[in-house]
């Protein structure tokens with residue numbers, strides 16, 4: 001469980017205790033008053049059950065976020081045959097297989113709370129073979145690989161399919177057991193995860209090539225170009241693998257925390273949280289559900305989507321739509337993590353805040369406390385002195401003002417949608433010249449300290 005999930009859970013637990021106490025006390029009062037004046041039943045019960053409902057809703061959403069594949073096994077296992085590459089030839093699949101070491105090296109994370117104590121001890125003692133794909137299968141059986149669901153044959157010996165969940169990209173772990181192994185941190189973007197390399201392991205990329213109208217060699221080149229922490233959510237719509245400058249067209253995986261109160265989501269403002277959740281579950285994860293967006297009928301902008309009628313997706317069984325309410329509720333409850341106390345200079349950050357809100361003009365767009373605009377939060381590329389490549393791959397042709405809370409937690413991979421700025425200092429330099437701010441070196445570094453304090 002992520003620290004935020006944990007915090008919210010504790011808060012609910014505290015609330016529950018309080019509600020139970022209040023209910024007990026008022027019940028006593030009710031008995032007394034019933035006997036005396038025969039008053040109607042107290043309203044506290046309704047309140048208590050509402051709180052319990054909220055808690056149940058939250059838990060359901062968390063389960064969906066972490067564990068639900070929406071039936072996408074039909075793609076990752078069925079079409080791509082990824083499970084055969086994971087198990088490897090020695091275990092009935094193909095190729096060398098994926099050992100735990102390889103899995104960790106491509107950024108997959110392991111949920112330490114799923115590992116039985118005896119196994120954890122054996123790992124610590126170096127008695128578990130982390131070079132053996134069979135160990136990966138054992139971890140999958142324990143449901144310990146974050147965001148990856150393994151299905152096994154009835155005798156439990158062979159992996160029969162594999163699916164993915166939201167947590168694959170939008171969760172990480174706190175490394176408390178070992179690097180890559182620890183407690184879940186939901187909402188934190190996994191900037192170690194090399195999705196392109198993982199998908200590239202598939203022994204059958206032909207269906208992807210067919211969908212995109214390209215050959216397998218090109219698909220492999222595109223996937224190899226993504227690198228850690230990136231994924232291209234628009235590839236399946238427009239088939240664009242590279243930017244005009246030859247760099248990958250993929251974007252950084254963004255946080256899924258700190259999103260409550262924000263109008264448009266994704267780097268280019270495709271829509272609301274439930275809009276995007278339906279989009280991703282249907283069109284990216286290839287789950288089985290329904291999705292509607294006639295904007296995808298634009299064959300100029302979205303040739304692949306238009307050709308395949310993606311804006312009018314209807315599966316025979318809908319395993320997605322009924323999950324959207326709880327999934328949204330859970331995401332909105334994920335708060336951005338606070339920065340560690342000694343990770344920034346509070347005095348400099350205070351000076352930086354004044355620059356953010358004054359001379360730097362940052363607060364004109366990044367409005368506290370969400371740090372994006374309340375209302376329509378999209379901008380034309382030239383407003384922030386940038387190219388239109390990624391904006392042009394979206395319906396509005398604009399960039400969304402990125403919410404800034406928790407910046408410190410996802411510095412890996414850089415900043416802006418494609419990570420073009422390696423550091424926050426580089427971001428500030430860009431604005432300094434774009435807006436002609438004339439910030440001194442001291443002012444720039446104060447501004448960076450403020451950004452790090454959010």
Ligand code: HEC
Pocket residue numbers: 164165166167168169170195230231232233234251252253254255256259264265266267268273276277280281285327
């Ligand atoms: C393979 C990796 C991957 C998976 C799996 C994935 N996402 Fe994402 N997600 C991304 C990327 C990359 C973006 C950025 C897309 C863009 O801006 O074009 C994104 C964007 C988002 C955003 C917008 C965040 C913001 O700042 O506005 C939300 C919300 C989100 N995803 C939720 C989900 C949910 C819920 C699921 C499961 C149903 C999911 N994602 C599955 C990679 C992934």
Ligand code: HEC
Pocket residue numbers: 267356360361362363364365366379383384386399400401402403404407414415416417418424427428431432447451
């Ligand atoms: C005109 C509106 C606007 C103003 C003013 C503005 N920003 Fe931004 N900001 C944006 C947009 C739009 C993006 C997304 C750019 C992208 O990803 O391509 C962004 C992205 C960022 C990011 C990257 C966040 C991430 O997670 O990658 C940071 C940091 C940032 N802005 C800080 C600032 C600072 C500091 C200032 C003031 C010097 C400022 N912004 C002024 C609109 C604005």
